[in-house]
Every structure is written in C-alpha cells, then in structure tokens.
C-alpha cells in the first residue's frame with residue numbers, strides 16, 4: 001500500500017501506539033487512518049458424482065494466471081456479505097457452471113505464508129450439466145486413477161484431494177468423512193492467488 005484509500009495521502013509503515021506490529025498508517029494528521037491487513041478466505045468445493053460404485057471428482061482447468069492450464073477444484077476468494085457455504089456454491093457455479101448440493105466442511109488449510117485460509121466443502125453434483133466459466137478452459141470429471149496429480153494448481157488442492165481419497169478408503173471400511181485442518185508450509189509460489 002502506498003496511498004491512503006480514505007484520503008489519498010501517502011501512508012507509512014509504523015507500529016501504532018498500543019499495537020505490536022507494523023501497520024500502514026495514513027500520514028495526513030487530519031485522517032491518520034490505520035489500515036489493518038488481515039488474511040483472505042478462499043472457499044471451494046469437492047464436487048463428486050457417484051454411480052454404480054464409480055466415483056468421479058469435478059476439476060477445472062485454469063484459464064487465468066497464476067497456474068494457467070493447471071487443474072483445480074472450483075474455489076476462489078470469499079466476498080463480503082456472503083457465508084462460507086454461499087461462497088463455495090458461487091465459485092462452483094462461476095468456474096464450472098455446476099449445480100451442487102453442499103455437504104460438510106472437509107478441509108481448513110492455513111496458508112499463513114501468503115496470508116490465506118482455504119476451506120473446501122464436500123459436495124454432490126446434482127446433474128452433469130456443467131460447462132467452463134470465464135476462468136476455466138475446461139471442466140472435466142476424474143476418477144481417482146485419472147486425477148492429474150502432477151498438474152494440480154495449488155498445494156491446498158493436492159492436500160484436499162489426498163485427504164478425500166484417504167477418507168474414501170475409510171468409508172469402504174465403514175467410516176465416514178472427517179474434518180481436516182492442516183498448515184500448508186510447502187514452498188510453492190503458486191499458492192499466491194488461488195482464485
């Protein structure tokens with residue numbers, strides 16, 4: 001940040017009285033607004049279609065940077081005035097044109113290094129009437145064997161899919177889906193912007 005969004009004066013990085021971290025503070029004495037910066041929430045879903053014991057997961061091929069051409073679960077930044085579930089539904093509709101029924105929250109992944117928290121909901125596809133949105137080149141269903149592990153866009157996508165298929169093994173043995181939290185520390189530049 002270089003200029004104050006309130007009054008357009010330059011900002012300086014300093015620790016306000018009573019605080020313990022550097023903040024962007026407006027240098028205009030009549031404004032002096034402190035601009036706090038906090039982590040962003042990224043919401044997505046794991047849309048699946050299951051018939052005759054065959055399970056497929058919907059992935060989107062990114063039509064935008066970063067990670068253009070790599071595969072992702074539908075996900076993006078949460079907007080103001082929406083809930084986490086609404087954000088996951090909206091992103092799935094926008095990126096994949098997919099109609100889903102949301103299930104339980106499945107992963108909560110801290111990507112502290114890039115100031116983000118990623119969350120993915122379990123989801124059932126209601127039909128196969130999907131189509132790529134503006135941010136996707138292609139939308140496709142994958143069985144576990146077909147998942148393009150080497151061409152996934154972000155570490156949180158890989159982690160979520162790994163946990164998902166691990167839970168599928170437990171489910172075959174009578175278990176159920178868990179709720180998983182992890183801190184992602186892998187040093188990949190590509191998790192900078194997972195929209």
Ligand SMILES: [Zn+2]
Nearest residue numbers: 004007026031
């Ligand atoms: Zn200002």
